[in-house]
Amino acid sequence: MIRFHNTLGGALEPFAPTEPGTVKLYTCGPTVYDYPHIGNWRAYVFEDILKRFLLFRGFKVVHVMNITDVDDKTIRGARAKGVGLEEYTRPFTEAFFRERDMLNILPADHYPRATGHIPEMVALIKSLLDKGFAYRKDGSIYFAIDRFPSYGRLSRIDLAERRAGRRGDADEYEKESVHDFALWKAPKEGEPVWETGIGPGRPGWHIECSAMSSKYFGPSFDIHCGGVDNIFPHHENEIAQSEAANGVKFVNYWLHCHHLVVDGEKMAKSKGNFLTLTDVMNKGYDPPEVRFLLVSAHYRKMLNFTDEAMHQARAGLERMRNFLVDLKEVRREGKPTPEVAQLAKEAREEFMAALDDDLNISEALAALFSFIKSANVLRDKGRLNREDAAALRDLLLEIDDKVLGVGVGLRIKNAAIPTPLDIKSSMPKPDIDTGAPASAEAMEGMIRQKIEERQEARAEKDFKRADEIRQELLEKGVVLEDTKDGVRWKRVAPKQ
Ligand code: AMP
Numbered sequence: 001m002i003r004f005h006n007t008l009g010g011a012l013e014p015f016a017p018t019e020p021g022t023v024k025l026y027t028c029g030p031t032v033y034d035y036p037h038i039g040n041w042r043a044y045v046f047e048d049i050l051k052r053f054l055l056f057r058g059f060k061v062v063h064v065m066n067i068t069d070v071d072d073k074t075i076r077g078a079r080a081k082g083v084g085l086e087e088y089t090r091p092f093t094e095a096f097f098r099e100r101d102m103l104n105i106l107p108a109d110h111y112p113r114a115t116g117h118i119p120e121m122v123a124l125i126k127s128l129l130d131k132g133f134a135y136r137k138d139g140s141i142y143f144a145i146d147r148f149p150s151y152g153r154l155s156r157i158d159l160a161e162r163r164a165g166r167r168g169d170a171d172e173y174e175k176e177s178v179h180d181f182a183l184w185k186a187p188k189e190g191e192p193v194w195e196t197g198i199g200p201g202r203p204g205w206h207i208e209c210s211a212m213s214s215k216y217f218g219p220s221f222d223i224h225c226g227g228v229d230n231i232f233p234h235h236e237n238e239i240a241q242s243e244a245a246n247g248v249k250f251v252n253y254w255l256h257c258h259h260l261v262v263d264g265e266k267m268a269k270s271k272g273n274f275l276t277l278t279d280v281m282n283k284g285y286d287p288p289e290v291r292f293l294l295v296s297a298h299y300r301k302m303l304n305f306t307d308e309a310m311h312q313a314r315a316g317l318e319r320m321r322n323f324l325v326d327l328k329e330v331r332r333e334g335k336p337t338p339e340v341a342q343l344a345k346e347a348r349e350e351f352m353a354a355l356d357d358d359l360n361i362s363e364a365l366a367a368l369f370s371f372i373k374s375a376n377v378l379r380d381k382g383r384l385n386r387e388d389a390a391a392l393r394d395l396l397l398e399i400d401d402k403v404l405g406v407g408v409g410l411r412i413k414n415a416a417i418p419t420p421l422d423i424k425s426s427m428p429k430p431d432i433d434t435g436a437p438a439s440a441e442a443m444e445g446m447i448r449q450k451i452e453e454r455q456e457a458r459a460e461k462d463f464k465r466a467d468e469i470r471q472e473l474l475e476k477g478v479v480l481e482d483t484k485d486g487v488r489w490k491r492v493a494p495k496q
């Protein structure tokens with residue numbers, strides 16, 4: 001049985017998606033006002049492990065992650081630089097996708113951008129006005145939290161101190177200042193303005209996720225994730241907006257990861273204590289090591305970022321890699337030994353059972369390392385033959401490929417990861433004619449199409465054409481791998 005800790009209610013609950021076999025997952029994506037830091041990556045890697053685990057357990061997962069490209073912070077940044085929002089946010093969005101690939105995070109099915117969904121937000125705000133949950137004041141529109149009786153249930157905030165009708169315009173605020181929040185903000189000097197049916201202005205941050213999730217999932221879905229700092233006010237406000245407008249439960253399971261901290265303090269842009277992936281690479285670590293560090297702590301525990309922790313991540317990875325190399329050296333012929341098959345079977349079961357229990361990665365990894373230790377003892381005693389060694393290797397490779405994603409079998413080739421200084425974007429360039437940024441979805445659609453074309457060419461024994469397509473993709477920084485499960489692809493630095 002799979003159980004997750006649901007922030008809504010604060011208890012472990014058995015997990016079952018509404019539609020059997022399919023999980024609808026929404027994760028709050030980056031606010032593209034700056035480069036992502038590894039605190040952000042902790043949240044995205046946690047969400048990736050959750051998703052990979054669900055896939056491994058046989059669910060289909062539909063994953064939506066928004067890109068917040070208009071809010072207080074992006075507007076402030078663009079103004080300070082004297083450029084438009086699109087120009088300001090584009091490099092940060094591209095960096096997000098580039099680093100996502102370096103950290104081997106599975107792409108979401110959709111990456112909706114806030115600026116591309118203003119009509120959906122306007123429709124939602126209009127419905128809140130019509131139903132009496134929202135009111136206008138000085139050109140802005142606010143959500144009246146007193147009209148939504150279950151306000152505060154997710155974050156269990158104290159509503160006693162609030163003053164009726166007290167309002168705030170800022171996207172972010174502390175629990176202590178609970179108040180009516182802005183759905184739509186009146187035009188201001190130097191801010192972008194959309195002319196809409198509810199008047200001119202621009203959206204507040206919270207309405208963005210309510211509008212974009214319902215566009216892809218409808219009014220209800222299974223899992224919503226983010227870091228704990230998102231619980232209040234962001235997720236509390238999302239629930240209020242969506243449930244008030246739609247009259248049905250918004251999300252069944254809320255999963256939040258704890259912070260990545262430095263010296264006990266949350267890693268954050270505002271605190272100046274942040275490190276980007278490039279910063280950590282410049283210290284000499286590679287992305288799989290960073291990923292392994294982020295993966296290896298339970299998502300609901302605080303994770304302290306230190307050099308010592310990075311060393312441990314490196315040592316753990318080395319143990320796994322050495323294990324695989326040593327097994328390759330086993331040459332004795334023979335039939336599979338039942339004892340060895342049993343060892344692998346039990347390790348796999350223990351690993352998965354630990355993850356079933358609210359993604360208990362510490363126990364899952366303990367099971368994995370204890371398996372490695374037992375297998376090494378058998379090897380040292382000369383009790384493994386080639387078949388046994390292959391079975392043991394396959395288990396580790398499968399667990400890594402499906403769940404951990406740290407490339408122990410060198411599937412993420414270190415050599416293929418560009419050094420920080422010459423990282424080249426593998427994102428398609430913006431469409432010059434329309435000015436529209438080419439999306440990651442478009443890029444992936446193109447890759448899938450090319451792979452299909454190549455399969456067709458191969459089926460027709462047109463190997464020349466098949467090779468041309470492989471080469472074409474390579475020039476775009478996409479490497480194809482033919483595996484027994486079909487064709488896989490991964491990104492590397494584009495070939496010049
Ligand atoms: P933002 O770009 O600020 O909207 O944040 C994107 C995601 O990163 C959200 O899910 C945040 O909760 C998460 N996040 C931000 N800082 C940290 C941190 N230090 N540790 C873990 N998650 C974080």
Ligand code: ZN
Nearest residue numbers: 028029209234
């Ligand atoms: Zn959100």
